[in-house]
Amino acid sequence: DIQMTQSPSSLSASIGDRLTITCRASQGINTYLAWFQQRPGKAPRSLIYGASYLQSGVPSRFSGSGSGTDFTLTISNLQPEDFATYYCQHYDSYPFTFGGGTKVEIK
């Protein structure tokens, strides 16, 4: 099975900051990677697919990059509604495992 490791597990940031979250796969997954946002008490929301393609309706301050084993989610100009937990998930081969999550908190 492919393991997904996210870092950091949590971070503190301020409104307007630029932050980067990393996701590493235990083996190459091409660009079969998605990112999700989950606000407290809410369902997950799909943000990015194919490592770098934004879902419809997702603000352009979100961006994704990477291929193979190393991926990043970048949020520019952090907004109040961006404070949430972010997860990566690969869909290269079953099982489609998630990373452990990165909680973004207000500094």
Added chain:
Amino acid sequence: EVQLLESGGGLVQPGGSLRLSCAASGFTFSSYAIIWVRQAPGKGLEWVSTMGVSFRNTYYADSVKGRFTISRDNSKNTVYLQMDSLRVDDTATYYCAKGRVSGWDGGDRWGQGTLVTVSS
């Protein structure tokens, strides 16, 4: 508007069964994959099962294989997750989500979730 609505959660004793439903609307249901993802209290997301567009295309996490069965009824725009031999560690909120295409590639819509509690 695309909507997914889960139902069927509740309190069940260990060893018991539940059937979750994911009712869909606002899109051509038969053309898209549906997945189930769960989240134990205070924990992260765990992929549980995928239902592809073909009835033969079903996949399960090892943790539920042999106990859970996913199925779809295109006439009712609904995907089901039959959960048997439930264990305490199956306690979680279960979400269904719609694929962007006939397979899963991160999806584009999620339901609000249904809580399953397995306890004596």
